[in-house]
Amino acid sequence: MISPIHIITLTLGTAFFIGLLKKLNLNISALLMLVAIAAAGTISASWFTAILSGAANAEVFTAGFNPPYSINLLMGKGEALITLLINLAGFLGGVYLLKSLKERGIYTMIIYLVFIMSLNVIVMTRDIFNLFVFMEVASIGIAGLVILDKSSKATQAGFKYLIATGVIAGILLIGIAFTYYFAGTLNIDVIQQASIINFKAGSIAVFLVIISIILELKPFPANGWGIDVYEGANPGIGAMISAASASAMLFVLYKLAVLVPESFLQIITAIGILTFVGSNLMGIKQSNANRLLGYSSIGQIGLLTAIVGLKPFLGAQFELIAVSILISHFFAKAGLFWLSGIVKKQNLKDWAMLRQKPYLLVLFGIFIFALIGFPPFPSFLGKWELIMKLAHSHHFYILAFILIGSFLEGIYLFRWLGFSIKMEDANLPPLTVHWNKIIPVVLSALGVLGSGIYFGTITEIAASLKYIPLLFIALLYVIDFLPVYVKNTVSIAGIGYYLYTIYPDLEGFKLIFGLIFLAGGMLTLVAGYFKTGTRKGFYPLVMLMFAGLVGLIEAHTTFEFFFAWELMTAGSYFLIIRGKKSMTHALSYMLFSLAGAYLILAGFGLAHIGQSSYALDILASVQSFAPLVFILLAIGFMTKTASVGLHIWLPGAHAEAETDVSPMVSAILLKAGVFGLILLMLNMGSQFIGSFNIYYALAWIGAITAVMGNMMAAFQEDAKRLLAYSSVGFLGYILFGLSFMSHLGWLAAVSLSVVHFMFKTLLFLAIGGIVYRVKTKEMYKMGGLIKKMPFTFISVLMGIIVIAGVPPLTGFGGKWILYNAVLEKGWFFPSALVFFAGIVAFLYCFRLIHTVFLGQLKDEHREVKEAPFWLLLPQYMILMVIMLFSALPNSLLKPIGAMLAPIFPEGALEWQGQLAKSGFGYWNGQVIMYIVGGIFVVVFAWLWYMNRNAQKVKQFNIGYSAERPSLPETTHFAYNFFAPYKKALGFLVSPLITNFWDSASEGVHAISDKVRRIYNGNVQTYAFHILAFIVVVYLIIF
Amino acid sequence: MKEDFKKRTVITPEGKPLEIDPVKDYFSDARPKVHKPANPVIEKFANWARANSLWVLGFGTGCGAIEMRPLMTPRFDAYRYGIQWRPTPRQASVFVISGYLSVKTLKRVVRTYEQMQNPKFVVGLGSCTINGGMYWDSYNTINRLDHYLPVDVYIAGCMPRPESLLHGFEELKKIIKEGRGEGANKYAEEFDWYKANQKKVIKDWDMPDYNW
Amino acid sequence: MKSLLNNIKSRFSIKDVTEQRSNLVFIDVARESAVPLITYLRDYEGMTHLVLLTAADWIEENEFQLTYLLNNPEQKFDIGVRVRISREKATMETAHHLWEQVATYQRELKEMFGIDFPGSPGVDKPFILEGWDDLPPYRRDFDTKKYSEDTYFPRPGRESNDPAEYMKKKMYPNEK
Amino acid sequence: MDFGFKHILYALLTVFIVLNYGLILQGIVRKIGARVGRRYGIRWYQPYIDIIKNYAKRSTITHGVMFYIAPVFRLTGGIGLLLFMPVIFGSEIFSNFSFAGDLVLVLYFQFFGVLGMALGAAEGGHPYSAIGVSRGLSQVTAFELPLTLGVLAIAMQYQTLNITEIVAAQQGGFLSWTLFTNPFATIAIMFSFLGAMGRSPFDVVLAPQEIPIGPPTEFHSGLLGVLQLNRAIFPAAKLILFMNLLFGGATSWPELVVKTFLIYMWSVFVGTVFPRFRVDQSVRWFLVVPLTIAIIAIILIRF
Secondary structure, rough: OOOOHHHHHHHHHHHHHHHOOOOOOHHHHHHHHHHHHHHHHHHEEEEEEEEHHOOOEEEEOOOOOOOOOOEEEEEEHHHHHHHHHHHHHHHHHHHHHHHHHHHHHHHHHHHHHHHHHHHHHHHHHHHHHHHHHHHHHHHHHHHHHOOOOOOOHHHHHHHHHHHHHHHHHHHHHHHHHHHHHHHOOEEEEHHHHHHHHHOHHHHHHHHHHHHHHEEEEEEEEOEEEEEHHHHHOOHHHHHHHHHHHHHHHHHEEEHHHOOOOOOOOHHEEEEEEEEHHHHHHHOOOOHHHHHHHHHHHHEEEEEEEEHHHHHHHHHHHHHHHHHHHHHHHHHHHHHHHHHHHHOOOOHHHHHHHHHHHHHHHHHHHHHHHHHHHHOOHHHHHHHHHHHHHHHHHHHHHHHHHHHHHHHHHHHHHHHHHHHHHHHHOOOOOOOOHHHHHHHHHHHHHHHHOOOOOHHHOOOHHHOOOOOHHHHHHHHHOOOOOOOOOHHHHHHHHHHHHHHHHHHHHOOOOHHHHHHHHHHHHHHHHHHHHHHHOOOOOHHHHHHHHHHHHHHHHHHHHHHHHHHHHHHHHHHHHHHHOOOOOHHHHHHHHHHHHHHHHHHHHHHHHOOOOOOOOEEEHHHHHOOOHHHHHHHHHHHHHHHHOOOOOOHHHHHHHHHHHOOOOHHHHHHHHHHHHHHHHHHHHHHHHHEEEEEEEEEHHHHHHHHHHHHHHHHHHOOOOOOHHHHHHHHHHHHHHHHHHHHOOOHHHHHHHHHHHHHHHHHHHHHHHHHHHHHHHOOOOOOOHHOOOOOOOOOHHHHHHHHHHHHOOOOOOOOOHHHHOOOOHHHHHHHHHHHHHHHHHHHHHHHHHHHHHHHHOOOOOOHHHHHOOOHHHHHHHHHHHHHHHHHHHHHHHHHHHHHHHHHEEEEEOOOOEEEEOEEOOOOOOEEEHHHHHHHHHHHHHHHHHHHHOOOOOOEEEEOOOOOOOOOOOOOHHHHHHOOOHHHHHHHHHHHHHHHHHHHHHHHHHHHHHHHHHHOOOOOOOOOHHHHHHHHHHHHHHHHHOO | OOOOOOOOOOOOOOOOOOOOOOHHOOOOOOOOOOOOOOOOHHHHHHHHHHHOOEEEOOOOOOOHHHHHHHHHHHOOHHHHHHEEEEOOOOOEEEEEOOOOOHHHHHHHHHHHHOOOOOEEEOOOOOOOHHHHHOOOOOOOEEEOEEEEEOOOOEEEEOOOHHHHHHHHHHHHHHHHHHOOOHHHHHHHHHHHHHHHHHHHHOOOOOOOOOOO | HHHHHHHHHHHHEEEEEEEEOOOEEEEEEEEHHHHHHHHHHHHOOOOOEEEEEEEEEEOOEEEEEEEEEEEEEEOOOOEEEEEEEEEEOEEOOOOOOOOOHHHHHHHHHHHHHHHHHOOOOOOOOOOOOOOOOOOOOOOOOOOOOHHHHHHOOOOOOOOOOHHHHHHHHHOOOOOO | OOHHHHHHHHHHHHHOOOOHHHHHHHHHHHHHHHHHHOOOOOOOOHHHOOOOHHHOOOOEOOOOOOHHHHHHHHHHHHHHHHOOOOOOOOOHHOOHHHHEEEEHHHHHHHHHHHHHHHHHHHHHHOOHHHHHHHHHHHHHHHHHHHHHHHHHHHHHHHOOOOHHHHHHHHHHHHHOOOOHHHHHHHHHHHHHHHHOOOOOOOOOOOOOOOOOOOHHHHHHHHHHHHHHHHHHHHHHHHHHHHHHHOOEEEOOOOHHHHHHHHHHHHHHHHHHOOOOOOHHHHHHHOOOOHHHHHHHHHHHHHH
């Protein structure tokens, strides 16, 4: 084993060597520099693996004395890891900066080496004066590297950096002097034993030391200089500051944290949280990529600072939490800075350039998701553990602030991602990439992925996760170049096989929702055959969503559930953003999902208090705050079911999605929320706040959602938007049914879920086929298509009869059960709203079929063909099932009833053949089908006989007495179809909720804008900020 | 011809040009058919029903329209004779040409008449429909309605009083009951003659020969 | 009224002034001053309302006479501006920019008299006669009786009487 | 309950009786309207003649399949509504197919015909038809809300959705009718009934002369004949429904005739007195007056 001291000797020696041999070829110098850093890294790595496998920590004593008489270095687990990271960043950064280092000559390389070396020493040293010295060296190194960039911005940034670190160093030096005075030593371990914090002067000395380290970490709001440095510096240097330097300083803080009392740790936590929230808040308003990365870096470091402060409460999980979040930040931030250097455009909107090289977009996506903490990245685990531990230790405010900060971070990061995926890129220059710039980015992406999976395997709760679906996704990514029909077949086969393997384990709700998710997924995938070409990137994402959905079904623990939930969110986000004009909709989908996910996380955290296991049934025995847990989880799930108030993401997202994605995200994805609610209600049962039943509120929410969704649907001009709002309304019925907590209510809800899946797939595919043919979604631009697309017409007709709940089709069954459930339960007023919504559904049903299929065929659609076969096939498969369920209602309802019987034994339906009897009424779907069919056939035969010789006429042969129609578009009554209705009741759907969210987001933006004004770019102000910060913190502590 | 009835080229959703000839593409150009009376017994019964259920099209073509309104008032009360007004030609069976008929209106009248279903009856109201009346030498009003449509009953006068109108309806009933109300078939049989006459006066003929 | 006439006379060359009634005056002007005159009347003399625009066929003089009848709604009097134009090349400047509805009058005149108003919107569109292909029917050299007899299948046996003679004969058969 | 051939015969008998009753009712009501206006009015059998006349039309045109089957939907809706109800209480013959479903079925089956008719009318391609449908559907949504609440109140009151049981509960003197036992629900439902009958002031759907006659503008000849048959059966079926719900049902045909006639006269009376509402006005009215009463009914039942 090589002594850690050689990390220093190697790098410093190389620096001297290339300095001595000035004449040496620049290429060779660069190579030497990289080799030196690589060697240093190898030393760290070897120590890291050794210590992990049980070797003892190494201590290095310089000058032959033991501490406190000499400087000593320690190489423990932490030191090994951090130096490894630093050297890794140094190596990759060196590769990345190769060209600019060579351009600026040999001295830059020396500075770079010294900078890396000093960071290593900062991490390893146990002597605070030594620490100070090398911090100075590192500062000067950074400033030098920054200033060497030949732009005025860079020069200013370097200058500010020097001034700020100078001020901080002064304070640190004072602190060190006093500490030495009181403790009589500079060695950290000895100082700790000296317990100088027991008297005030001693604690002030420690305070000064610690506060200056914190200031080095750029706490909010005394961090304007840091932001300016990030903005002004070369992105390659920015990466070093953000990844390497910040990691080192964090470690220093961690190292010194042993010196301070717990009360001081709380302040550190508070500062960290404040920085996390504040930086992310300000990040929202940024449009400059590097500056935004700066805010994000500072925010993440703030979070890590807080974690250091929280160490006493995190117990054994501290290392996991801190390291996983640090590593995510390290790789992602370095990668992003490097990407920024490749793009060379500072405006976020110009990042649409990345689309020119799709693999760069993939890398970018990986970094963004890693930063936010999606699975399978390490920060996901870290965040989960952190929240669980915080909940355990009753740090609810901190928990809330961390989630808020993460959410704020999500806002700007996902907006950025959206820009790069969807923004107009017409006027952007071509993107050129050099190998030396791309390799570090790729390696960091691999690093973050690999470490994520590694953390997954070493962590106990994550050990049960199944990675097989993820492997399958990876396989699909590999074969992405193949044509659609191959990948489609592979995907269908994959899902089918998976369903086959897990089918025996499914029962009850899991069976029903498993079938909706997987069989439904196969069905909607069948439609995908109508696409030609390769459809790049589509199948891995679809499978990601389905992997998430199936994960929900299979989840046994809250962790698995949340893991699957996040996978599903990520997959569906990408599916949604693939649609046309879907940038903003995908963003709002993501933000609502993110907020929902954080609520769920918080809910699981609270539920976990006082529990040892993570199994899902801990929800059944929540120890404290049960109503709160319920509300958090319910709202979290309701973001997916798009209940009123949380629905605004849905219409745009569903309407703009691709033809066969719409049914996936509408008919299938929404059921994830329903499944979550069912799990929640099953486990937690009735919940009361005081004597108020929360379920009653849910019933109202469901009812209002139903009315509002249906009414909005009636007023839409866009066919897919209409269907999207109709989903909102229908999910309202389901929530309403669930809220009853009775046999019939749940029977209605579950059967409506199945029915909703069927008809919404049917309708979205049918309308998608039309849109595919006529190239517009505006219904008033269509009309008369029945003659061109009779098969599609039939499926839409059946679909709307089901939605409307008109007998004899299966939609009526749900209505009938709901009536009986209401009579049993007695919540009449929300019920009246639900029935009102049911009638309002007629409006949009009719509008859909009239304005699209009936009325006048337009000029340009005279030669339109029927929808593609592959879109019709799944529709007719579903139609057959609908007819079966309609004729034999007990084939659907009886099994669900049997499944519900153990949960709600009271009030089950009584079946006599196809006759269902409830406490109030009865209904025989089969007989109704026969009677209605019989009458229909008789009347039809008679009428047909009477008018068998009828003259067929064309579309304008209509009974005008005087003028006759001349243009189809002026004769087709379609636009604003329900104008009088809108006049009477339109106020009910005035966009209050949209306005609310709009003003909320505007408010956040405005605050962000106000707050960032404190950074005026003036170095004196920044120095003042630093001093004021110290004073304020001092006043708080003492 | 109105601009909208001329041929136009549109672009289909696939981006191909497509020529539309509105008159051909949007209107059926089938010729009218002769519907011979069925079995005499049934026909007698049917004629009784037709005679007692006269649904008059609410289309006032000229000044005589004002004479039709009082028929619905308590004073004349045409309802008691089975006469009702109907706003759409599809459902009406009697077309009252109320007074002078300008060429421009004639075009609409022909169109409307053809949209009514067989059997259908035409009542010429006032002298103008018989020989042009006071507009006999006008450059713009027709003189003899029966050259353009098969007329069942003429009611002379300028203007005839509502009583005469009622009398005319009674005459029409008699005609129908006797099975002589076959104007629609006559129109179909002598279609070419009627069309030639119509086209002689209606100069911008921008519709198919028969308006279904 | 007097002062108004004086104002006009001082500004435009007037051919003749006919005072029909105390509140109705006809002014004959040359073709080129007609539109400026009505513009002036509208803008400065409060004749904001166009009552009508009509034409008469002076076939003997081979001229059409156009009359723009304007009304002052405040002071309640009318002025008719009359202008003669040649029958051969029957064109006149359009005045639709003053009142939009003038375009409709001009369309009618185009159809019925064949007077053209270049620049008037839709002036060539058929107004009430659809597809008219003969001489414009309001021209006095158009023989409407002959046209009707040729076109509209006159019913044979129709007699025509001079109403005065006929009534006289009928009511006082004994008088000569 | 077994489903046998005799049920079809019984059903045909019921349809025949109700059809004739509906036609005569139509004729008589129009006669009464005429007499109120000091006219002699139509002959009471005029509806028969009109129907025969329409079937006797020799020519028909068709706009397409949906246009053709719309009247079928409509008439099926009307007959079905009738046959899913017990017409005469206590009579096995005239209970028809009421074993197939309860009140909820009847309420929702009303829409079968409405929807089919709307589709066919729209296929006709006539914009006035579509305007009529737009108005009709808007109005339906409005009066359904008080109706639903009223029906819930009644179902709550009798603890059943079975129409036969609801009628049975009202037997034994007129004081046990819902009219007296649950007056607010009755008022709310009777207001909704006005909308359901589509007579003035809620006849803007057909609005003769304004949008010719709304949805059926394009229908003629035999197609119109079918619609006319439905116009006899469908209102009669609705009258029977409201009679069953509110006025104690009927144990014999004469009782049915008297009760339904009087119920019908309510809408005739209102229609003769009040002029036509615009759609937005009628929607607002239904959601203010009858809805308030229905809410009162619910509150009274619940507390």
